[in-house]
Amino acid sequence: MESVGRGWSGAVELSVTVDGSPMRALAYPAIVGTPEPGDTVLLNTTAVAMGLGTGGYALVVALPDRLPPDPPVVEGPGHMVKARYAPQQVTVLGVDEQDSPHHAVLASDASLDGMPVVVADLHSALPAILAGVRASRPDARVAYVMTDGGALPLWFSRTVATLRSSDLLVGTVTVGQAFGGDLEAVTLHTGLLAARHVLAADVAIVAQGPGNLGTGTPWGFSGVAVGEAVNAVSVLGGRAVGSLRISSGDARERHRGVSHHSLTAYGRVALAPADLPVPMPLPTELAQRVRDQLAELPDRHRVIDVPLDGLDEALRALPVKLSSMGRGLDEDRVYFDAAAVAGRHAAAHL
Structure with a gap:
């Protein structure tokens, strides 16, 4: 990874090099951790290869040399799994689940x-x-x-x-x-x-x-x-x-x-x-x-x-x-x- 660009709530743009060519990438720090210049990044480049307009980023799958810490194994609120059974599935607290105050x-x-x-x-x-x-x-x-x-x-x-x-x-x-x-x-x-x-x-x-x-x-x-x-x-x-x-x-x-x-x-x-x-x-x-x-x-x-x-x-x-x-x-x-x-x-x- 060459540099970190602009960020907004939940996402950050990166400049990366793939096979000697520059490429725009996007990372979600809550899932993969916070990227830093010089990091090796594992990318999904499907959207770039397809030439998509809206989604034309390479997406960061992982920072393999600097993985985020494992979440603590505790019994707490949040049992709703989204993007279910995909490798990057996430667990969230659903507003409608039993542990929710609502x-x-x-x-x-x-x-x-x-x-x-x-x-x-x-x-x-x-x-x-x-x-x-x-x-x-x-x-x-x-x-x-x-x-x-x-x-x-x-x-x-x-x-x-x-x-x-x-x-x-x-x-x-x-x-x-x-x-x-x-x-x-x-x-x-x-x-x-x-x-x-x-x-x-x-x-x-x-x-x-x-x-x-x-x-x-x-x-x-x-x-x-x-x-x-x-x-x-x-x-x-x-x-x-x-x-x-x-x-x-x-x-x-x-x-x-x-x-x-x-x-x-x-x-x-x-x-x-x-x-x-x-x-x-x-x-x-x-x-x-x-x-x-x-x-x-x-x-x-x-x-x-x-x-x-x-x-x-x-x-x-x-x-x-x-x-x-x-x-x-x-x-x-x-x-x-x-x-x-x-x-x-x-x-x-x-």
């Missing part, structure tokens, strides 16, 4: 008490949704519930680290196999309840971590979980707000206008109703296409026009860079507008 509330017949929950396909929608909430309700307590469809360690997200350190998020919950949040939960259901009753959130945002997976098939994409999230919100007595994935900049036909991801998740997977905010005005070349696409959704959903007034300033004031599929705010404006109006609509129900 077990009683999660074991009760608690509900979301009508809390608005914004669900989104892509991690990149998170800051734009948050901008929309806070543009209308700057005092709102917003929690992020990260599912396991993308990155498993929340530590991978610089966006979340910045939003958290800027006090724009009151806390994070990682659910399923995802880990690294302020709270850990077994399922999306207990994660949502923890956001409401432990973090005292007014609004929750549910999205996968960075690095979604899609195959160009009707059902083979990680964002199908958006529909399942709508169902969970309904079962728990919350108000589901769908952040529509709308694009004018994506060259792929299946993602033009309203993405087939949104149409499938809300149209065929979500069996409970959701509010589906649409930014107004839409770009002229997209307006009719979006209307036609949304008209095909089941009538249990509520398609709602939401004005964009003031949201440009809110989006540009965020402390993080807006980017989705390599496109920024000015390259695919409608994508971020759609996420922002979802946040604005959620705030209207506080």
Whole structure:
């Protein structure tokens, strides 16, 4: 390893040399220890070899010459294993397990008490949704519930680290196999309840971590979980707000206008109703296409026009860079507008 670069909550960038060539790497100190210049590092270079954009780091598996000390063998809180049966599985204290101080509330017949929950396909929608909430309700307590469809360690997200350190998020919950949040939960259901009753959130945002997976098939994409999230919100007595994935900049036909991801998740997977905010005005070349696409959704959903007034300033004031599929705010404006109006609509129900 040549040098240690920038770090953020839970992660640190490294400059390493592999077969004489420089390479960017990422380490999670809680798992592998704290790297130092000159360390030998054992790397997983899959993402680099594949040329991945979001996840294009070599990942540090171990510092073989300077392993972290073994954890003490004690009986203590924390029996929830995540990334189960992978070599780097982690043991955490689940907010819903018996040793948790919050077990009683999660074991009760608690509900979301009508809390608005914004669900989104892509991690990149998170800051734009948050901008929309806070543009209308700057005092709102917003929690992020990260599912396991993308990155498993929340530590991978610089966006979340910045939003958290800027006090724009009151806390994070990682659910399923995802880990690294302020709270850990077994399922999306207990994660949502923890956001409401432990973090005292007014609004929750549910999205996968960075690095979604899609195959160009009707059902083979990680964002199908958006529909399942709508169902969970309904079962728990919350108000589901769908952040529509709308694009004018994506060259792929299946993602033009309203993405087939949104149409499938809300149209065929979500069996409970959701509010589906649409930014107004839409770009002229997209307006009719979006209307036609949304008209095909089941009538249990509520398609709602939401004005964009003031949201440009809110989006540009965020402390993080807006980017989705390599496109920024000015390259695919409608994508971020759609996420922002979802946040604005959620705030209207506080």
